[in-house]
Amino acid sequence: METPKHSKIILKGSSGSGKTTILLERYKYMVDRLGIPSEKILILLLNRTQSLDWRTKTFLKGSGNIWRTSYYGFIQSEIRTHYPIVLKNCRDIMDRRIKPTFLTFESAQFLVSAVIQAHRERKGIFPGVTSFTDRISIDITSNLVKAATSGISYKDIGKRLYNSLEIKDDLKKQIFSDADNITAAYRNKCIELGVFDFAMAVELYNNCLITDDFYREQLFKRVQHLIIDNLEECVPTEVDFIELLLPNVRSCLFGYNHEGGYGQVFGSSHEYVKEKLLGRCKVINLDSSFTCQSFMYEFSDMLYEYIEGNTAFKASNKAFVERTQPVELRSEMLELIGDKIVKLIREEGYLPSDITILSTYADPVTEFVIGRILEANGLTLNNHSRKNRIIDNPFSQALITLALLCHPSFNLPPNRDNVRALIRLILKIDPIRSSILADEICRQKPFAKFPDIEFPGLVERIGYYNIEKYEYIRNWIDEYRELENKLPIDAFLQKVFLEILVSHDLSDNDVLQAKNLIDSAQTFVEIVSRFKNISVDKGFLEMVRSGIKASESIFELEEKLQGNSVVLTTPVSYLSCSMTSKVIILSSLSSKNWTPRSIKELTNVHVLSKTWDDKSIYTEELEEKNQKEYLAMIMRSVLKRCKDKVITFESILSANGFENDGILGEYFDEILG
Structure with a gap:
């Protein structure tokens, strides 16, 4: 499909109608045939999965830097690049370092949990709430994101939720007030320290960056062409961003599924897309489907109408x-x-x-x-x-178990199964002997530790060929426990990896998992160490034990x-x-x-x-x-x-x-x- 060089078009079609294929072909045509610099074309995609699909199809001979990103990736990159402008326009940021720090979802959840726990101990908040602290922290961080991407002030979240209730009472009012206090305490401290989660990044971009005349002028010069897939799944602030760019871009091409909207659980607003953007561009209807047969297409529409209560007829072809x-x-x-x-x-x-x-x-x-x-x-x-959770990988779990054994002051005793898995990994002994030895380690008082080699029956359990290795690990742990100045958790994990767990039979996956864990710890330390009265090293171990997900590389x-x-x-x-x-x-x-x-x-x-x-x-x-x-x-x-x-x-x-x-x-x- 060829479209004019100066055009603003929405491709409207259901799933499988070929929208993404046309968007890709249009991009190739713009770069290869029209000679448009790829760095002048902003491609906004839904997520990393889509970005990977586009990555394999947009490396062209004539391409320079490919500007392909999600909305959040774009915001994060812009804040990082133009942070001096943000600092100029936001006086709430007290830590004036030249680089911003961005929270992972897990780090944000940990910090909110820490605020909740402190408030619960001091003030007895959330009476009548059945959810555990981690569930509450997830809801609060999610509320912040939904509010920010909808242009709603964080101060209005509790009031908005309370006002929507059918049955209101003082207890529920207090619960939402408590949530607002937690939200404000967490958000304000993060902003003060120059640490931002997704919601804060959206706020900063919309309030302190895109409102700046100089930045806006530069943005209009950089973005000359716009390609967007899954327009219907855009969050409202992304819709506003697109609307702002439209008069200034030379061309745009959007893929729009008028039957979509599943992203509402993450804050997208199909209704807002229709209200703000559909009338701004020429709409081309794509009526075909390349991913299903006609009978499946008809059945899907029939099921939709029936669930909505609009029709009540029977399917004629039921074989599929x-x-x-x-x-x-x-x-x-x-x-x-x-x-x-x-x-x-x-x-x-x-x-x-x-x-x-x-x-x-x-x-x-x-x-x-x-x-x-x-x-x-x-x-x-x-x-x-x-x-996968980090602790689902045996090698990562071994690193964490050794960290727990080396830090008895954290009062986070390792459980028997994790100690047994560690022993099997490092000593290569059978499950029965590993279990017996794990029991002995966990029973040691006042905290779990490897027993002395003279412990009754110990040599028989570990085997004579393992005595030297067992003694080395036991002494290593005991010596580390005696150190006055403990290493930061990321440096500790690196040390224990190199000095205890490295062996000739390590797989590439084991090395990758160790690197991911150490990188996660390093990021966590860099972020959380800015916050006073929080034990960073203990906090990381608690977070990992609670089920933090392993980061997933593009590969x-x-x-x-x-x-x-x-x-x-x-x-x-x-x-x-x-x-x-x-x-x-x-x-x-x-x-x-x-x-x-x-x-x-x-x-x-x-x-x-x-x-x-x-x-x-x-x-x-x-x-x-x-x-x-x-x-x-x-x-x-x-x-x-x-x-x-x-x-x-x-x-x-x-x-x-x-x-x-x-x-x-x-x-x-x-x-x-």
């Missing part, structure tokens, strides 16, 4: 939807899914990569049961939506998206990348998890949206309506990524033993008759 009879237990259902996949591959000729399992959680149990069946048949399962992400494996993922993760499938398996169709609630103790995604009227009440009727709309939208988009067939599985009982009574299975039954 295979409904498996419900079984009682979820474990039995997962085994049936595994067996079915083997038949699809062995008997029907599908490749493993043709098949995607959609689960609302894609949890470890689902992965284990199905993966075990596939593995027994020489097949592999790839969980796209799971990011690991690329490996996930390639290869001939069956894919397990969630509906939202599936839609947020460019995947398509020949067969989609819907797991636990009758589960309530297909319609998650927006109303939670301390948050509500709809109330913190740009388009919400803060004088309105968020009723249960509205909640049910929004749940159905979200389900209808998700299913329509998913089915239009499916080429051949959909297979559904469900169990009468959930994993917790409760009866499944979700609505999605009923809709399938009604349409299929």
Whole structure:
């Protein structure tokens, strides 16, 4: 498709209509044929997965630097590059260092948890709140992001949420007031120290950078052309940014799925996109679908309309939807899914990569049961939506266990299983002897430690050939415990890696995991050390033990998206990348998890949206309506990524033993008759 050099166009089409392909071809045409410098073209994408897909397709002979990023990546880069302007316009930043520091989500959550814990101990806040501190901290940080990307002041979050309640009382009012106090304490301290999470970065960009005349003039000179995919998933401040650029760019081309909007759980606003941008550009409709057959296309629209309550007709062609009879237990259902996949591959000729399992959680149990069946048949399962916790890797766990043993003053005793895994890793002894020795180590008073070599039966357990190594490790730990000036946790992890865990049989993955852990610790130390009265080293170990996710390199992400494996993922993760499938398996169709609630103790995604009227009440009727709309939208988009067939599985009982009574299975039954 060729478009004029000076043009502003929106490509409007459903999933699989070819929007991304046209955007890529347009970019290539602009660089190769029109000779437009690639650094003058700003490409805004949804996430790292999309960016990876574009990365492999936008390296052209005529390209210079490729300006390809997400909205947050763009903001972070701009603040970093133009930080002196931010400092000039924001007097709240007291630490005037020339470089800003950006929080990871885990670091932000840790800092909010620290503020909550301090307030709970001093003031007894959050009476009546059933959520644990880590859940509260997640909600508070998420609220900050949703408010910032919707242009809502952090000061208005609690009032907005409280005003939306159907039933109000003094206790709930106090809860939201407590949350506001936590939010203000966390945010103001971060701003003061020049440490910013995503929400603060958005605030700074919109209040202190893009409002600056000099910066704005330079921005208009740099951005001459604009390419955006998934316009419908933009957050409101991104929409405002695009609207600001539109009169000044020479051309723009946007991919827009009028049936999308799944990003609302992260703060996107499809309604705001329609209100602010659709009338500003020429709209070209793309009516074809390249990712599903006509019967699947029609069924997806039919299901959408039926869930929305607009129509009630039966599907004429039912061969492409295979409904498996419900079984009682979820474990039995997962085994049936595994067996079915083997038949699809062995008997029907599908490749493993043709098949995607959609689960609302894609949890470890689902992965284990199905993966075990596939593995027994020489097949592999790839969980796209799971990011491993750092402590899930045995080598990283060994580093953390040694850190706990070396810092008894933190009062964070390692558990028996972790000590057993450490012993097996470094001494290479069998599970039984490792367990016995781990018991002895954990029983030592006043804190776990390696017993003296004279301890009864110790030599027999570790083996004579391991005495020298055992003594070296025991002495190393004891000597480190006696040091007055302990190393920062990142330097400690590096030291223990080099002096204890390095061996000739280390795999490349072990080295990579150690590097990732040390890098995470270094970043954490750099950030949290600015905050007074927080034990940085202990805080990092606590954070890792609580389940911090391992960072995922672009190479690991690329490996996930390639290869001939069956894919397990969630509906939202599936839609947020460019995947398509020949067969989609819907797991636990009758589960309530297909319609998650927006109303939670301390948050509500709809109330913190740009388009919400803060004088309105968020009723249960509205909640049910929004749940159905979200389900209808998700299913329509998913089915239009499916080429051949959909297979559904469900169990009468959930994993917790409760009866499944979700609505999605009923809709399938009604349409299929």
